[in-house]
Amino acid sequence: MSQHEQEDMRSQLDEATERRVHHSVPGYSDHGPLHHHTPLHPSDEGYPAEVLAKMQADAADLISRYPQKRSALLPLLHLVQSIDGYITGRGVQFCAEQLDLSTAEVSGVATFYTQYKRHPNGEYTVGVCTNTLCAVMGGDQIFDEVSDHLGIGHDETTEDGSITLERVECNAACDYAPVVMVNWEFFDDQTPDSTKKLVDDLRDGKDVVPTRGASKVCSFKQVSRVLAGFTDGRADEGVGAGPASLEGVKVAAKNGWTAPAAPTTSDDEGAEK
Numbered sequence: 638m639s640q641h642e643q644e645d646m647r648s649q650l651d652e653a654t655e656r657r658v659h660h661s662v663p664g665y666s667d668h669g670p671l672h673h674h675t676p677l678h679p680s681d682e683g684y685p686a687e688v689l690a691k692m693q694a695d696a697a698d699l700i701s702r703y704p705q706k707r708s709a710l711l712p713l714l715h716l717v718q719s720i721d722g723y724i725t726g727r728g729v730q731f732c733a734e735q736l737d738l739s740t741a742e743v744s745g746v747a748t749f750y751t752q753y754k755r756h757p758n759g760e761y762t763v764g765v766c767t768n769t770l771c772a773v774m775g776g777d778q779i780f781d782e783v784s785d786h787l788g789i790g791h792d793e794t795t796e797d798g799s800i801t802l803e804r805v806e807c808n809a810a811c812d813y814a815p816v817v818m819v820n821w822e823f824f825d826d827q828t829p830d831s832t833k834k835l836v837d838d839l840r841d842g843k844d845v846v847p848t849r850g851a852s853k854v855c856s857f858k859q860v861s862r863v864l865a866g867f868t869d870g871r872a873d874e875g876v877g878a879g880p881a882s883l884e885g886v887k888v889a890a891k892n893g894w895t896a897p898a899a900p901t902t903s904d905d906e907g908a909e910k
């Protein structure tokens with residue numbers, strides 16, 4: 638490698654390092670200040686007695702569904718988010734007490750999954766899929782334009798507390814790419830303009846209807862309660878699999894294709910005896 642090439646490479650490395658350092662500075666982002674992360678530690682301020690009593694009753698219900706109480710941790714964390722809007726210190730303490738776990742064990746789980754928020758979440762989580770198929774179909778463009786429109790970046794929330802914007806890695810709806818989700822409801826075949834209108838409507842308090850599934854979008858806290866395991870009776874609303882999802886089934890039916898039988902394993906044979 639020539640001296641010139643070495644200098645060139647060193648300069649590129651310096652630039653990359655500088656970018657990494659810059660982006661790791663707390664409070665820095667391309668689109669304004671990041672959240673002030675709420676530390677996960679026991680909070681001195683507990684729940685009001687009435688709220689706590691209801692949470693304890695709900696927790697007992699959830700725990701009774703599992704052979705081991707610690708298995709109810711994920712639902713309980715959603716339950717905390719349905720009350721607090723994110724995983725608070727008092728929420729961690731609550732889960733630990735209900736499940737006979739340490740707060741460190743609860744925090745370890747809460748910080749592992751991206752669905753558990755470490756800072757106050759907006760009323761609506763707007764997840765723009767920027768995984769491969771959606772990205773090439775315009776997902777990156779959608780994210781960039783909506784990010785500029787709202788003035789926030791990934792995992793940031795608008796000042797009015799209405800929208801938290803996220804990049805999402807595949808919504809399992811690639812046949813409708815590019816796809817955006819609002820509190821886990823589908824908005825198919827989006828464009829930058831349609832998504833900007835979507836977030837404006839949400840902020841204006843208008844009724845927003847997903848392109849498939851439920852007849853309206855619920856708030857983050859309402860959805861968190863459903864994710865905890867308390868149904869709202871709306872699971873079967875609307876169309877589940879739309880025309881694009883069924884295209885392969887139609888082609889298979891037309892050609893008489895069927896799935897091959899699953900191979901029999903020694904476990905199956907043992908079970909039959």
Ligand code: FES
Nearest residue numbers: 766771808810811
């Ligand atoms: S890549 Fe976007 S839904 Fe699968």
